[in-house]
Amino acid sequence: MPAPFYVDELRTKIDSLYRLVNVASKRVNQIIKSEKHGFGKKKKPTIIAIDEVMEGKITYRKNEKEDLTEI
Secondary structure, eight states, X not given: OOOOOOHHHHHTTSSOHHHXXXXXXXXXXXXXXXXXXXXXXXXXXXXXXXHXXXXXXXXXXXXXXXXXXXO
Protein backbone atom coordinates (compact mmCIF):
# COMPACT_ATOMS: atom_id res chain seq x y z
CA MET A 1 0.00 0.00 0.00
CA PRO A 2 1.42 3.41 -0.93
CA ALA A 3 2.21 6.00 1.70
CA PRO A 4 -0.67 8.40 2.34
CA PHE A 5 -0.51 11.86 0.86
CA TYR A 6 -1.16 14.78 3.13
CA VAL A 7 -2.76 17.93 1.80
CA ASP A 8 -0.23 20.20 3.52
CA GLU A 9 2.67 18.38 1.85
CA LEU A 10 1.03 18.62 -1.56
CA ARG A 11 0.34 22.33 -1.10
CA THR A 12 4.06 22.98 -0.70
CA LYS A 13 4.52 21.82 -4.31
CA ILE A 14 1.56 23.55 -5.97
CA ASP A 15 -0.12 26.66 -4.58
CA SER A 16 -3.75 25.60 -5.08
CA LEU A 17 -5.51 22.30 -4.53
CA TYR A 18 -7.60 22.97 -7.64
CA ARG A 19 -4.43 23.45 -9.67
CA LEU A 20 -2.98 20.27 -8.16
CA VAL A 21 -6.02 18.28 -9.25
CA ASN A 22 -5.84 19.79 -12.74
CA VAL A 23 -2.10 19.15 -13.16
CA ALA A 24 -2.30 15.62 -11.75
CA SER A 25 -5.32 14.71 -13.88
CA LYS A 26 -3.58 15.85 -17.05
CA ARG A 27 -0.57 13.73 -16.11
CA VAL A 28 -2.83 10.74 -15.37
CA ASN A 29 -4.30 11.03 -18.86
CA GLN A 30 -0.78 11.12 -20.33
CA ILE A 31 0.21 8.02 -18.37
CA ILE A 32 -2.91 6.13 -19.41
CA LYS A 33 -2.42 6.98 -23.10
CA SER A 34 1.26 6.07 -23.01
CA GLU A 35 2.42 2.48 -23.16
CA LYS A 36 5.94 3.53 -22.16
CA HIS A 37 5.49 4.76 -18.61
CA GLY A 38 7.30 1.65 -17.39
CA PHE A 39 5.32 0.97 -14.24
CA GLY A 40 3.06 -1.77 -15.51
CA LYS A 41 0.14 -2.31 -13.19
CA LYS A 42 2.09 -2.06 -9.95
CA LYS A 43 0.87 1.47 -9.29
CA LYS A 44 -2.27 3.28 -10.26
CA PRO A 45 -1.80 6.24 -12.63
CA THR A 46 -3.13 8.65 -10.01
CA ILE A 47 -0.51 7.53 -7.49
CA ILE A 48 2.22 7.85 -10.11
CA ALA A 49 1.09 11.38 -10.99
CA ILE A 50 0.96 12.53 -7.36
CA ASP A 51 4.37 10.95 -6.69
CA GLU A 52 5.76 12.89 -9.65
CA VAL A 53 4.30 16.13 -8.29
CA MET A 54 5.83 15.46 -4.86
CA GLU A 55 9.22 14.69 -6.41
CA GLY A 56 9.15 17.92 -8.42
CA LYS A 57 9.11 16.10 -11.76
CA ILE A 58 5.97 17.93 -12.90
CA THR A 59 5.98 21.61 -13.66
CA TYR A 60 3.21 23.88 -14.82
CA ARG A 61 2.85 27.44 -15.94
CA LYS A 62 0.01 29.82 -15.33
CA ASN A 63 -1.86 31.14 -18.31
CA GLU A 64 -2.04 34.84 -17.55
CA LYS A 65 -5.17 36.22 -19.19
CA GLU A 66 -5.86 39.88 -19.71
CA ASP A 67 -8.13 41.58 -17.23
CA LEU A 68 -11.56 41.41 -18.84
CA THR A 69 -13.30 43.68 -16.35
CA GLU A 70 -12.81 46.74 -18.56
CA ILE A 71 -15.73 47.11 -20.92
